[in-house]
Amino acid sequence: MTESLSTRPDVGLALRSLLRADATVQLRSRVSTILSLALPLVILIATSFGKAGQRLGGADLVIGLALTLGLLTSCLLGYSFTLAHDRDAGVLQRLRVTPAPTWTIMTSRISVQFVTNLVASIVVVIVGAILHGLSLDAAQYALTIGVAALGAAVFLAIGQALVGLVPSTGAVTAIGRILFIVLVLLGIFGGTGLLGDTLKTIAQWSPVGALMTLFSSVVAGAAWSDQDTIGLLACAAYIVVFTFIGIRWFRWDSR
Amino acid sequence: MSDSAEPQGTVVLKVSGLTVVYGPQTAVAGVSLEIVRGEIFGLLGPNGAGKTSTLAAIEGLIAPRSGTVTVDGLDLRRHPAQARSRLGVQLQSSSFQPELSIEQIAALYGGLYGVRLSREQIRRSLEEIGLDQERGKRFKQLSGGQQQRLALYIATIHDPLLLLLDEPTSGLDPQSRRALWSRIELLRGRGSSILLTTHSMEEAQAVCDRVAIIDHGALLTTGTPTDLIAAHRDDPRVLAVAHGDVTLEDVFIGLTGSMIRD
Numbered sequence: 001m002t003e004s005l006s007t008r009p010d011v012g013l014a015l016r017s018l019l020r021a022d023a024t025v026q027l028r029s030r031v032s033t034i035l036s037l038a039l040p041l042v043i044l045i046a047t048s049f050g051k052a053g054q055r056l057g058g059a060d061l062v063i064g065l066a067l068t069l070g071l072l073t074s075c076l077l078g079y080s081f082t083l084a085h086d087r088d089a090g091v092l093q094r095l096r097v098t099p100a101p102t103w104t105i106m107t108s109r110i111s112v113q114f115v116t117n118l119v120a121s122i123v124v125v126i127v128g129a130i131l132h133g134l135s136l137d138a139a140q141y142a143l144t145i146g147v148a149a150l151g152a153a154v155f156l157a158i159g160q161a162l163v164g165l166v167p168s169t170g171a172v173t174a175i176g177r178i179l180f181i182v183l184v185l186l187g188i189f190g191g192t193g194l195l196g197d198t199l200k201t202i203a204q205w206s207p208v209g210a211l212m213t214l215f216s217s218v219v220a221g222a223a224w225s226d227q228d229t230i231g232l233l234a235c236a237a238y239i240v241v242f243t244f245i246g247i248r249w250f251r252w253d254s255r
Numbered sequence: 256m257s258d259s260a261e262p263q264g265t266v267v268l269k270v271s272g273l274t275v276v277y278g279p280q281t282a283v284a285g286v287s288l289e290i291v292r293g294e295i296f297g298l299l300g301p302n303g304a305g306k307t308s309t310l311a312a313i314e315g316l317i318a319p320r321s322g323t324v325t326v327d328g329l330d331l332r333r334h335p336a337q338a339r340s341r342l343g344v345q346l347q348s349s350s351f352q353p354e355l356s357i358e359q360i361a362a363l364y365g366g367l368y369g370v371r372l373s374r375e376q377i378r379r380s381l382e383e384i385g386l387d388q389e390r391g392k393r394f395k396q397l398s399g400g401q402q403q404r405l406a407l408y409i410a411t412i413h414d415p416l417l418l419l420l421d422e423p424t425s426g427l428d429p430q431s432r433r434a435l436w437s438r439i440e441l442l443r444g445r446g447s448s449i450l451l452t453t454h455s456m457e458e459a460q461a462v463c464d465r466v467a468i469i470d471h472g473a474l475l476t477t478g479t480p481t482d483l484i485a486a487h488r489d490d491p492r493v494l495a496v497a498h499g500d501v502t503l504e505d506v507f508i509g510l511t512g513s514m515i516r517d
Contacts, residue, residue, distance in 0.1 A: 008336045009369030017366025021355060028354040090350035097314045098367040099340040253316070 014100035018108035026112050035078040036120035040070035041127060048131040059132035064215030065188070067124050067148060068208055071117055072183060075155030076162070076176050079113045083163045084172040088254045096252055106250075110160070114152050121148035125219075136219065143218035151211045154238045158207065160246030167254045183208045210234040264291035267341075267417050267448045268313070273322035275308045275472075282308040284472035285322070290417065295439065295449045297463035299456070299507055302516040305472040306452040307347060310421050313450070314344050327416055340368065343415030343447070345406050347422050351394045357381070357405055358390040361412065368413035384408050384438075400431035407435065411442060418442060420451040424458060436462055456504035466503070470511045 026032055043066040086092055095105050125144050129136050136144070162179070166172045187208025190199040203209040210231035217228050268290040275283035283305045290296045300306045311317045313324050315335055324331040326338040351360045358377055365372040372380075381387045384404045389397060397405060403423065410418060420439075424432045439449055439462070453459055459466050460480040467477040476483055480503050487493045488501045493509030 009340050009367070013369060013371065014367050017363050020366075021352060021359060021363040024359060025352050025354040086352070089353075090346060090348055091352055093316060094346060094350060095367070097316060097339065097342070097344040097346070098364065099336040099369070100367045101336065 009099045011101060011104060014098075015104045015108060018095075018100070018104055019111065022108045022112040026116055029082070032074065032078050032082070032116065036070055036074040036116055037123060039073050040066035040120070040124040043069065044124065044128045044131050058216075058220075059128070059134050060216040060220035061212070062132060063125065063128035063134070063219050064212045066128060067121055067144070067215050068151060068187070068211045069184065070120055070124055071148065071151040071155050071211070072180060072208065074117055074120065075113065075152065075159045076180050076183075079109075079156060080159035080163050080176050081169075081173055083109065083159070084166075084169040084254075087163070087252065088169040092252050102252075106160075106247075110156055113156060114149070117152035117156075118145060118148055121145060121152075128219075134219070137221075140218060140221055144215065147211065147214045147218055150214070150232075150235050150239075154207050154211065154235050154242075157239050157242035157246060160250070161242040164246040164248075164250035167251050169254065187212060204230055205234045207235070207238055264293065266290070267292050267327055268450065269323075269325045270309075270313065271323045273309065273312055273324065274320045275305070275312050275317060276320045277308075282472050283312065283319070286469070286472070286474055287322075288467060288474065288477065290448050290450055292416075292448055293443055293446060294464045295443060295451070295462055297459040297466040298450065298452045298469060299454075299459055299466055300452070300469040301511050304470045304511070304516075306469055307421055308472075309469065310419055310450070310452060314342065314419060315339060340413070341416040343410040343413070343418040345410040345418075345420045345423055347425070351409075353393055353395055356391050356393060357386060357397070360394065360405070360409065364409045365412050370413050372412075380408060380412075399426055400428065400434075403427055403431060403435065404438075407438060411447070414445065415447060418447050418449045418451075420449060422452050422454065424453060424455060432458070456502065456507055460503040468507055468510055475510050476506075 043062065047062045092105070096102060122145060125136070125141065128134070158179075159176075162176060163172055166175060183206060186199070186203050186206045189195060190203030190206065191209045191212065193200045204213065204227060213227050213231040214235070217225065266289050268288075270286060270288050273283055273286040274281065286305070286309055288296070298306050298309065308317065312319045312322075313331070315331055315338070324338075327341050329338040329341070331338045355363065358374070358381070361377045361380065362372060365377075378387060378390065381390050384407075386397075386401060386405060386408075389401060394402060394405065407420075407423070410420070418439075423435060423439075427435065436458070443449060451463075463480065465477065465479050466483065468475045468483075476486070478486065483506050484501050484503060487506045487509065490506075490509055493501060493505050496508045496513065497505040
């Protein structure tokens with residue numbers, strides 16, 4: 001036995017080791033990169049031809065949509081599936097029998113995913129601005145990245161809660177996909193008013209609707225509105241509620 | 256329980272009245288045992304007897320309904336990090352992040368146990384276990400024997416006081432099994448204690464200083480293999496299954512029954 005083992009192992013060293021390993025995993029995972037960037041870039045490119053962007057409500061809305069869907073796809077279909085798969089394969093159990101506190105294991109994974117989302121969002125905003133001919137100033141870029149951070153937190157919290165509550169990887173996959181479709185339909189189509197006023201109101205408070213509102217406001221450089229306040233409050237509430245669920249009821253073992 | 260062969264020396268693991276419950280089912284029912292420094296202790300039992308649940312509770316993976324686990328005098332529930340830092344664990348099916356090379360896996364787990372390892376130190380360690388040439392490979396690219404060697408290396412990366420091995424020889428060929436036992440003996444020689452589960456009675460008889468037979472969550476008997484055979488050689492249940500000289504396997508089957516468990 002080494003002398004250092006008479007005390008608690010270095011939490012900082014454990015966290016750095018986890019961050020390095022999780023960052024390596026993230027870089028090597030092509031699925032993660034594709035999910036973070038492919039869908040938003042396809043949206044941006046597809047709407048850059050002719051008047052497609054205008055028909056969808058303008059460049060600010062299109063960029064907001066691309067950013068929101070990128071974050072949703074990456075967190076709900078990427079992060080949660082990977083976490084559920086690692087749990088099923090016993091990777092999390094193997095990590096849990098080490099002296100590293102469990103919060104370091106989750107913090108590392110969430111942090112790496114969060115940074116990935118921010119980097120992807122920066123790329124999407126820059127590409128979106130170029131393709132749609134927008135000229136954004138530094139403050140708009142900063143605000144957009146701030147909203148992207150908020151969005152990443154919302155969808156990571158939802159993904160964490162999903163994996164926390166649902167033990168089976170297959171069920172996480174199925175529910176994640178259904179949730180993805182419901183959130184997208186509600187946020188995009190509900191917000192237009194096509195499905196009635198009640199759904200329009202619900203859509204404003206839904207994660208996708210709230211984020212799209214915030215994104216389009218900051219990209220357009222619009223003045224702060226009541227709808228932005230609703231979006232911000234909704235996002236904060238989602239983060240608090242789903243983070244609590246994801247931590248309180250997280251299951252480390254799928255059996 | 257046999258009273259013979261009480262352990263001598265410093266107690267590194269003390270399990271008292273351990274009870275583990277899954278819903279309505281009691282997996283471990285009041286198990287108590289002690290392991291001393293440098294001892295190899297085998298926990299034997301049929302499938303579903305409670306071996307893995309007992310180990311999982313000692314590892315801190317599941318919270319027991321009642322009972323205590325102390326490692327080197329540290330209560331696992333009150334000082335989980337300190338207690339775990341003294342444990343080396345090889346789970347029944349070890350799995351590491353599939354995207355990492357084995358060199359990166361070693362660096363990760365070194366860090367998690369508070370051991371800073373240079374690339375050269377990792378290379379030398381991998382060389383010792385015959386995996387130097389594989390250090391850039393992923394875990395899934397290794398053969399069963401290589402995976403097992405890596406899992407054991409990771410479990411002992413911090414020179415643990417107590418090594419917990421859940422069916423370590425399962426699925427290994429004779430050469431790999433022999434190499435594993437040599438490594439376990441080496442670790443014992445360095446002062447580690449080993450608690451392992453196995454289905455191989457021959458191995459348990461040959462390698463373990465003491466064994467305990469567990470069934471339906473309760474310890475049926477504990478002692479050295481020789482003492483257990485001596486204590487149960489006249490038991491009618493054992494005699495009914497013995498062919499010639501009574502072996503540890505005869506004692507095991509006599510006490511736990513011949514019925515096949517799933």
